[in-house]
Amino acid sequence: MPNDLSASAPLHRTTEPRVLVRVSDMGKQYRQNSPMVFENVSFDIHQGDFVCLIGHSGCGKSSILNILAGLEQPTTGGVIIDGREVTRPGLDRGVVFQGHALLPWMTALQNVAFAVRAREPAASRHAVREKAEHYLAMVGLAKAMHKKPFELSGGMRQRVGIARAFSTQPRLLLMDEPFGALDALTRGLIQEELLRICTETRQTVFMITHDVDEAILLADRVLLMSNGPSAKLAEDVANPLPRSRTRERMHHESGFYEFRNHLVDFLVRRSALVQSDPNL
Numbered sequence: 001m002p003n004d005l006s007a008s009a010p011l012h013r014t015t016e017p018r019v020l021v022r023v024s025d026m027g028k029q030y031r032q033n034s035p036m037v038f039e040n041v042s043f044d045i046h047q048g049d050f051v052c053l054i055g056h057s058g059c060g061k062s063s064i065l066n067i068l069a070g071l072e073q074p075t076t077g078g079v080i081i082d083g084r085e086v087t088r089p090g091l092d093r094g095v096v097f098q099g100h101a102l103l104p105w106m107t108a109l110q111n112v113a114f115a116v117r118a119r120e121p122a123a124s125r126h127a128v129r130e131k132a133e134h135y136l137a138m139v140g141l142a143k144a145m146h147k148k149p150f151e152l153s154g155g156m157r158q159r160v161g162i163a164r165a166f167s168t169q170p171r172l173l174l175m176d177e178p179f180g181a182l183d184a185l186t187r188g189l190i191q192e193e194l195l196r197i198c199t200e201t202r203q204t205v206f207m208i209t210h211d212v213d214e215a216i217l218l219a220d221r222v223l224l225m226s227n228g229p230s231a232k233l234a235e236d237v238a239n240p241l242p243r244s245r246t247r248e249r250m251h252h253e254s255g256f257y258e259f260r261n262h263l264v265d266f267l268v269r270r271s272a273l274v275q276s277d278p279n280l
């Protein structure tokens with residue numbers, strides 16, 4: 001099983017893609033005299049990559065995502081996105097959290113249009129509406145766009161959040177357990193939609209998940225964090241399955257069970273051992 005922190009390019013690529021995100025030697029401590037939550041975290045994300053971050057509760061996954069979003073500052077190290085250091089939130093990054101965070105008094109269309117307007121303040125009303133409609137249709141909500149959040153199911157609300165994030169055409173899409181609150185069937189449907197959209201638009205994504213099968217379906221690479229405090233990025237594993245994977249078929253792909261066992265074994269065993277022996 002690949003386990004190479006220096007070579008972060010996924011398998012199945014012939015030319016080296018452009019580095020979009022560079023995280024260097026990053027660490028976070030929330031209070032003086034408290035332990036570092038995580039430290040020495042370094043990785044690259046290439047243009048068009050879908051990268052998932054997995055680790056046990058409290059190892060600092062959301063903190064890392066919040067630093068990439070510019071919502072938190074790192075204690076050590078930093079993040080460069082497209083040549084610029086991240087110091088604050090920006091429209092070059094779209095964020096989807098577990099809670100949908102939609103504006104409750106606006107319809108789905110108005111919620112997405114609001115984000116499009118923020119990105120393109122000079123665009124005509126017609127252009128903004130067209131774009132918002134396009135992204136809602138992309139997530140299968142063409143017929144529900146005039147509904148307000150309380151009139152939508154949890155899965156539909158999360159789709160609006162995804163449409164809103166895509167509508168600003170971010171360089172980097174950040175997702176913090178976006179499907180954690182959804183039932184398994186809805187989650188599966190949205191996961192496949194997301195993978196299709198990301199492949200079509202070559203969207204670069206950094207996503208946190210607790211779900212190993214979700215990571216296998218979506219991620220080109222899986223980053224594995226050891227347990228905190230002082231958590232480390234222990235492994236950077238390329239997904240051996242081709243991008244054309246689907247939930248239905250991926251179990252039959254060669255390498256599926258080896259990859260899955262590798263990830264599960266990390267979570268149940270190696271994540272706790274990394275502190276004492278980083279070679280495990």
Ligand SMILES: Nc1ncnc2c1ncn2[C@@H]1O[C@H](COP(=O)(O)OP(=O)(O)OP(=O)(O)O)[C@@H](O)[C@H]1O
Pocket residue numbers: 030037055056057058059060061062063064
């Ligand atoms: N704003 C904050 N102020 C102080 N401590 C914080 C803050 N945010 C996170 N922490 C602490 O940092 C540690 C890591 O939290 P974080 O949410 O990043 O972990 P996580 O891996 O995403 O956890 P989970 O999987 O449970 O969501 C925790 O001990 C948490 O209490």
